[in-house]
Amino acid sequence: MLNIAVLVSGGGTNLQALIDAQHRGEISGGKITLVLSGKADAFALHRAEKAGIPTEVLLRKSFSAQEEYDRSLLEILSRYEIDLVVLAGFMTIISNHVVRHYENKIINVHPALIPSFCGEGFYGLKVHEAALEKGVKVTGATVHFVNEVCDGGPIILQKAVEVLPGDTPEILQRRVMEQAEWKLLPKAVSLFCEGRIKVADGRATIKED
Ligand SMILES: Nc1nc2c(c(=O)[nH]1)N[C@@H](CN(C=O)c1ccc(C(=O)N[C@@H](CCC(=O)O)C(=O)O)cc1)CN2
Numbered sequence: 557m558l559n560i561a562v563l564v565s566g567g568g569t570n571l572q573a574l575i576d577a578q579h580r581g582e583i584s585g586g587k588i589t590l591v592l593s594g595k596a597d598a599f600a601l602h603r604a605e606k607a608g609i610p611t612e613v614l615l616r617k618s619f620s621a622q623e624e625y626d627r628s629l630l631e632i633l634s635r636y637e638i639d640l641v642v643l644a645g646f647m648t649i650i651s652n653h654v655v656r657h658y659e660n661k662i663i664n665v666h667p668a669l670i671p672s673f674c675g676e677g678f679y680g681l682k683v684h685e686a687a688l689e690k691g692v693k694v695t696g697a698t699v700h701f702v703n704e705v706c707d708g709g710p711i712i713l714q715k716a717v718e719v720l721p722g723d724t725p726e727i728l729q730r731r732v733m734e735q736a737e738w739k740l741l742p743k744a745v746s747l748f749c750e751g752r753i754k755v756a757d758g759r760a761t762i763k764e765d
């Protein structure tokens with residue numbers, strides 16, 4: 557059974573999708589054993605506590621040096637014997653040092669079809685604001701491994717979502733969450749725990765069941 561840490565910063569709807577999938581028995585071979593928040597007031601922490609999952613808070617601004625933050629993050633992940641790290645609305649860029657410790661063992665969900673609307677500065681509603689500003693007719697969500705490049709890691713799963721006339725960033729965000737993020741992330745975590753994701757030449761492939 558793999559130990560899964562879910563890193564959060566906000567409302568935690570993607571965390572909730574993972575918790576619900578686990579309760580439905582859809583994440584075979586893995587268990588959420590830690591929720592770590594980058595913000596002390598994240599509602600995601602309440603979702604974890606309600607589900608009986610241990611929580612930790614680690615604030616980047618509490619550390620003067622990146623190395624100290626990295627050391628603390630790695631110590632927590634080691635203490636909980638974490639095998640897979642899931643970034644579910646986590647808004648801190650993970651350093652190369654930490655990425656190297658968990659190469660192809662950190663999964664992130666991004667609310668756009670990478671390589672569109674991604675990278676530094678593209679997070680939360682800002683992603684959907686950019687999509688609407690550009691006038692795209694289709695957007696979606698991407699689940700990918702995390703590497704040194706923000707949103708640049710091997711793509712695991714993607715799902716397209718229609719942009720509709722009259723969409724606001726909030727309406728579009730909700731549709732992308734409902735139709736894509738909350739389906740893709742549990743699926744990707746389950747595939748990882750089943751050992752069905754292989755990475756070669758910077759690309760991820762899914763082994764047939
Ligand atoms: N090494 C990596 N770290 C992280 C990745 C990644 O792909 N590689 N993904 C992000 C999540 N994310 C997009 O999916 C993302 C998060 C945050 C930002 C961003 O620009 N953040 C701001 C600060 C925002 C805040 O503190 O409220 C910033 O760094 O200036 C872009 C993309 C998680 N980490």
Ligand SMILES: NCC(=O)N[C@@H]1O[C@H](COP(=O)([O-])[O-])[C@@H](O)[C@H]1O
Pocket residue numbers: 564565566567568569570571600644645646665666667678679680683733737
């Ligand atoms: N670049 C990262 C990023 O923008 N992540 C996005 O933040 C939101 C978190 O919502 P949640 O806390 O309700 O899961 C989600 O839409 C997620 O895709």
